[in-house]
Amino acid sequence: MKGHLLLIPSPLDFGTGGTGEAGGAAVPDIRQVLPMGALEAAAGLRHWVVENARTARAVLKRVNAVVPLAVPLQQLQIAELPRPPKGRAAQPAADLRPLLQPALQGHDIGLMSEAGMPAVADPGAALVAAAHGLDIAVRPLPGPSALLLALAASGLDGQRFAFNGYLPVDAAERAARIRELEGLSRRAVQAQLVIETPYRNEPLLAALLSTLQGSTRLSVSCGLTLAGGWTRSDTVARWRAQPRTLPADVPAVFVFQA
Template sequence: MSGRLLLVPNTLDLGTVREGSAPPDLRGVLPQHVIETAARLTHWVCENAKTTRAFLKRVDALVPLSQPLQALDIRELPRPPKGRPDAALPNLRPLLAPALAGHDIGLISEAGLPAVADPGAALVAAAHATGVTVQALAGPSALLLALAASGLNGQSFAFVGYVPQEASAQAQRLKELEALSRRLGQTQLMIETPYRNAALLRGLLAALAPTTRLSVSCGLTLAAGWTRTDDVAGWRARPLELPSDVPAVFALLA
């Protein structure tokens, strides 16, 4: 029998823990079953082996790993060639070899659910094509947590990823998304690199109509995390400076 590809959720606190500070307790965001499953897995596929080892050290503090950390098989997903993000990835079947040999494999993202706004989706597709069973485990998703907390339309929504950084291209894209939202009654979700949070908020407030609803969720699952939803006119009247080192999710509904 072949093993499974288990989609193991990660926390949402990557990069937010100050040097010398203890990271938050995993049990605050991950079910016990997920922690126990992560502890027993000996084969992993990830974006970054270093951060995956850091995650597994946190697991080991709660549930001892089945093997020493240095003995685990941790493989990184191949990255597209530099400057060519849309280039085809190489054959991912070799990463599934442990499953074909009968071992479960853990797929983990840098933050949140694997394969959702995440390059791990390519490995999931390869698993289906190869006949390897895929099982998603429960855990936090920044996009869905932000949508739930926004009060915007949760019946129809779309994740659009990153918008352009150049001012005119960004404004055009945001107006396109606003028009689409108005036509479909659909919430549009987007993200940005944390150090550009404030720049994206300024772009949204400059490009959107005063009556468009805008929601920002910052530091989700963290103790100081928050969500604010208001119309654009309200945001302009009561501006807020966003942190440059904490992930945020932005949502609009025209």
């Protein structure tokens, strides 16, 4: 019999190991953000495919403090997802079947992303697709998704929404994309979600405030699940009148709706 591909959620604090701080906020106990069922499933796995091996090991150390791992951390088989080359034209999709070989031999495999739910806004989706192509059963486990947490906290439309990933870095292209999404939001009555690398949080917020219409509602969720995490949801006009600085080392999710 074939094994399963288990989608193991991870904390939203980027696997700091639980001993330090993330953006000045104490890292929460892993039991506060992951269900016990997910912790037990993670502890029992011997084969992993992950986005970043260092982050995965840090998370698994935190799991081990709650539920002992089936084998020592050093004995786990941890493979990283291939990363597409930067600055090049689109490349053919990598063959991910070798990463799934343990499942074809009857072993369960865990998939872990850098933060949150694997395969959602995450390169792990390609591995999930490859698993389906090999008739390997995929089993998602419950855990935090920054996108859904931010949407829920925003007060904006939770029935009609779209996730748009990263906006262009070029200022003119970014502004054009923001206007395009604002128009789509108005026509479709739809909330729009975008994200950015933390060190670009402030430039993205500035671009949103300078481009969106004053009546458009903007919600920013920062440091979700951390002790100092917060969400502010208000009109762009009020954001402009009462600006707030965003940290450059804590993830944020931006939601707006015209």
